[in-house]
Amino acid sequence: MKPFTALLGAAAGSHAADQLALAALPLTAALALGANGATIGLLMAAQSAAWLLVSLPAGAWIDRASRRRLLAGAQAMGMAGALVALIAAEAGMAWLLGLGAFLSASATVIYVLGSVSILPGLVPAADLPRANARIELVRAAVSLAAPVSSG
Numbered sequence: 001m002k003p004f005t006a007l008l009g010a011a012a013g014s015h016a017a018d019q020l021a022l023a024a025l026p027l028t029a030a031l032a033l034g035a036n037g038a039t040i041g042l043l044m045a046a047q048s049a050a051w052l053l054v055s056l057p058a059g060a061w062i063d064r065a066s067r068r069r070l071l072a073g074a075q076a077m078g079m080a081g082a083l084v085a086l087i088a089a090e091a092g093m094a095w096l097l098g099l100g101a102f103l104s105a106s107a108t109v110i111y112v113l114g115s116v117s118i119l120p121g122l123v124p125a126a127d128l129p130r131a132n133a134r135i136e137l138v139r140a141a142v143s144l145a146a147p148v149s150s151g
Contacts, residue, residue: 019146
């Protein structure tokens with residue numbers, strides 16, 4: 001498998017997980033925790049805060065780290081966040097569900113930034129616009145499909 005094809009597939013999977021979590025978090029909070037609107041809003045804010053709080057520090061960190069290890073680490077962090085969220089939903093702990101959502105979303109931020117930074121090393125400079133377009137097309141398609149598939 002070509003490195004770009006592997007990156008494209010992993011980016012699609014990572015974004016799909018993030019979009020499914022975004023769609024499923026309010027449903028999980030309402031159905032599993034019996035959360036009210038304010039709690040659901042706070043959980044959604046915790047998930048969305050990752051983009052605001054993690055982007056700049058992660059961007060600086062990514063420039064100094066091994067990108068391949070960083071991408072693998074981000075996927076592992078996303079899985080850990082999902083596990084925390086699953087435990088929280090089962091235990092009925094809204095604060096822990098918010099923490100799991102924040103961790104998973106933070107992992108997605110790191111993965112997205114890392115995949116953009118690794119791309120110039122995977123494809124020739126002349127192919128970068130096409131490669132970026134393919135990644136963004138996959139992300140857009142997943143963003144449209146995730147809410148429908150989450151129920």
